[in-house]
Amino acid sequence: MLPNLIIIGAGKCGTSSLHHYLEAHPSVSMSEPKELNFFQDADCLERVAEYERHFRDPAPVRGETSPGYSGWPRVHGVPERMRTLVPDARLIYLVRDPVERAVSHYVQAYRTRADDRSFEKVFRDLDAELNKYVCYSRYATQIERYLRCFSPERLLVLDGDELLHERTATLQRVFEFVGVDASFRSPRFEDVLNTREEQYRLRARAARVARVAVRLGGRRVPAGVRGGLTRLAGRRVERPPLDAGLRARLEEVLAPEVERLRRSTGQAFPGWSV
Secondary structure, three states: OOOOEEEEEOOOOHHOOOOOHHOOOOOOOOOOOOOOOOHHHOHHHHHHHHHHOOOOOOOOOOEEEOHHOOOOOOOOOHHHHHHHOOOOOOEEEEEOOHHHHHHHHHHHHHHOOOOOOOOOHHHHOOOOOOHHHHHOOOOOHHOOOHHOOOOHHEEEEEEHHHHOOOHHHHHHHHHHOOOOOOOOOOOOOOOOOOOOOOOEOOOOHHHHHHHHHOOOOHHHOOHHHHHHHHHHHHEEOOOOOOOOOHHHHHHHHHHHHHHHHHHHHHHOOOOOOO
């Protein structure tokens, strides 16, 4: 059994929360772990049985969430592999202010010790095609590649701010899109995952232990317990200041992307800085 719903990104836009909300619906089964990253591997179509093991629940909607799927050109061939294996899948793409997303992405990478570079060094070159933090904020570029492989009716683009502040109406849209009871409500819809208050930088040894724990299923530990352990094993990461000059450069680089995104989706994204 294969998925018929894939949340393709973008990272730091609410994908963990949306995965959590969908999982609460009785007609939806979301993968554990959340991020399978299956289609990122060039040889994934040779390992379909391995992928199917994550979707044994015969729910009407079976899904996974891998923000790395919207990381072209760092990641190649994902929409094409999806079209080959799950051509009828529905896709959800969460977005938010692209400047804020890029900064949040860096904070997460720094917190988990995936990137030890300074904020200034990371954002020195914004025009580099493979600048990871800018790359994942190029929303129009990402969805244009999917629309070469899937019809527009199979792609839902959501503003993460609406999921955060207008959750009931936004989840109703999501449930209608995937074809399940849109009137369903759950106490879990009050939860918000991966908030700014949870941003603690792990000490090097704790970071290594955390990576092993995740591979062994540590994500099943309740979020409150994980957060308490993180605070004990790390120190608070403050959001780096974004000076006016760097913000202006980021906005200049990302403005054409936002313009194309607004044009293609018909959405205004009124709260964005770009």
